[in-house]
Amino acid sequence: MTAEKNANNQPQSYDMLVIGGGINGTAIARDAAGRGLSVLLCERDDLASHTSSASTKLIHGGLRYLEHYDFRLVRESLKEREVLLRAAPHIIWPMRFVLPYDEGLRPKWILRLGLFLYDNLGGRELLPGTKTRKLTDPIYDELETRFTTGYEYSDCWVEDSRLVTLYAMDAARCGADIRTQTEVISIRGEGGAYAVELRTGNDKNDEIIETITAKGIVNAAGPWVETLSEIAAAGTQTQGGKPHASSLRLVKGSHIVVPKMFDDPHAYIFQNADDRVVFAIPYEHDFTLIGTTDVPHEKADDLPEASAKEIAYLCECVNEYFEKDISPEDVVWTYSGVRPLYDDKAAEASEVTRDYVLGLDTPVKGAPFLSVYGGKITTSRKLADHVMEKLEDFYPKMGKPWTRKAHLPGGDIKDADFEAFYQTQRKAYPDIDPTQLLRMARRYGTCLTEVLKNGLGQDFGGTLCEADIRYMVKAEWAKSADDILWRRTRCGLHMSAEQRIAFAEWFEANITFT
Template identity: 50%
Template structure:
């Protein structure tokens, strides 16, 4: 990649960076994206995994943000019906907290603010007769049931990167930005990959979408003295064994004013979170604190009839959100809106810093970023992502079950659990993984929990996976079934195939350079 020239260099392989790279490549700009680790290895795999309007943001009068997010729910659902799907949320009325009339008013706005079409409206539920009320402690009689959507956050990031690559963007994972300096009408950039190999490139514009590292990239790599008021807030989650069989989720209020969710997760588990705490440290070192585990267990214990303790926690994860510091006194009150700060112009190459945002509004954020790009570099093609499909999402939002049935019909050796997971992860691209297989052994080594050599090879060749962690915790969540995975065999297989893939990529790049 040495001395390559691009219109845009995007720094950061999270949802915002990959979304911007995809949008820009689709409009005809030449794009290079750098990610110092794996795709979605930071904040974008540490979310509560919801495509939602943000009901609680109405309390802080963030009507524009909520409206935009509500509008995006069905747009994103149509773009990626394999990794995004609708859920119903049950919000019990707690007599000691927000009054029922306030909850109903908020949900009335939630139903009507964003142009809801397919998602069903809010209903009032009597928990004394609704089966889901049985999992709660006695005393909760009334609840409101409303709609939002679920997303496999890390897969959404990868699908955006995959489509950006299809459209011509160069995706460079495990490659960090060392320096970027303005030279005339372009940026002169130095990069270094995980093997210590240094390269240089030129870009007409740099977009700093590095999430919680945005300030560090700005000061250390770019050498700017700008202060963009970034507030780092940690959110942590716990995963426990399945607490109930109902497919609905819970939205709970806590006595300290915060809210948290309990969500059916990966068929056999329940996800509980999140916390909101100011964070001061290196985002790569973020882990859940013991006090956060205690907080979430205690909060859940206020509602669920079954006792919960440390022994029930099977996994935890944390993420650091880079929020715009709007001066809010509490972390949970800080705005989730995004802010774009541009510098340069008038003969200088431009820099755009991306601060804040939420996964639900990443596509709109990318469109806003492209407005800045077009002001600096000139317009190319029109905006296009609103009616697009992400890789594997070429089917109707109500056709998931049909996709599973067709996959089992064409590959009868697949079990139902494996077929459903493949469609949920890859959509129509599941057939690319399965290829011409006529029996299970045709898929190569079986590593356990339905993971095969064919799937691992696909992830290495098409989704930049390089380690067992990439595959077990980001491309899939099969790490939750770790006891069933032959980890030693998996690591050996990955190492062999990464070497093969790297050699093929290097050979292709040499051919491209000579051409």
């Protein structure tokens, strides 16, 4: 066990420490570093290793939030769809959603009004508006024949964990220090700033204990946001204050993945009898993603897993709409995440606001401690903008807002036209299988040239190759085989058990970290 200091034998000092390597933390680190602040981001595990990789993979306004009168949140989210689409068209793309009309549920006038607001609140430029559809058309053959009318509207798909990674990469490009597998173990006030003790490494024999100082802290620890507030409160109580205290509502959302249930590239949004909605979305070419649930979750440290009840619930919901029924035996994969929502005292977990709340305090005089509650992937960039706005009095020399028109790494694709970009890659790499090339172009965008500069290397199956691994370890902080298989690529779905084991063994034998 060692302690690290800088060349002057003093703790490394930063303008801002961001705690949490999820969607909000990485977006904030990116924004702050781009404004000229010195930033350290610490993530206890891997980037997007919890909530931010367990979403429904949508950049959307949240159609059902209109029923809860969350007009500000919906409007902000709708405006952000096209901002993010332009920033990263390789990992974000338009998708059409079909909403069947069910006579026993919401009336047609409610659906039409909601979709009219959805089309007009956010100032659409790139995405087409709502259309009425006859569900007797053969392209909807997977639906039960009782559904004859529906509506088709626009939202966007996102590779959620890759968006987190791109935020972190852009933060690093702007000068931020990104550290994964680094846990904050103590925070104390010291000389008008914070002295923060960090523990890096998963192996107790190889861990490093280091103290850094920060002029301010942003607590974006997601489900652990109150845990970090308590750590800070314990270390700063002698300073005469304590960080913002709030009530956190943990809500688990689970998804199931089944073999492909329909061929058309559109997705479905289904109303359920309990007033919730469930999505059925084309996933990884060969599968259908179904989700999500809203279930109270007790403790942040409890591993979220899809329960038998949740799996049955999702199966039963889609069975109300599709001719071909599915059962839990058809499920090939599940994943769950815990949403760290601000507790607005709603009676049901599904009714808790998805809006974000920023709690700002100064437990050390003149040194901000800001905690982030709630939020969603769609509003992550705007949330970061609001965080910096709240902190501008503490950092008077920081730069102006800059992220609205900025591309993310790999996203500088002409006219945000991914298809045209992909066709140029087909000509540049004619010897690479088109399916593999398409998936790699989606992962990396214009960074693909860097990824392929030494060729594909060893093939591990499921379109995963050695070039992927080398790049992710070097440029994206990848540290484990599971992280690569299930979060950064999801190639694990396309590989056999034997291939996954062989890849894990290769990774252990061939990848070293300094």
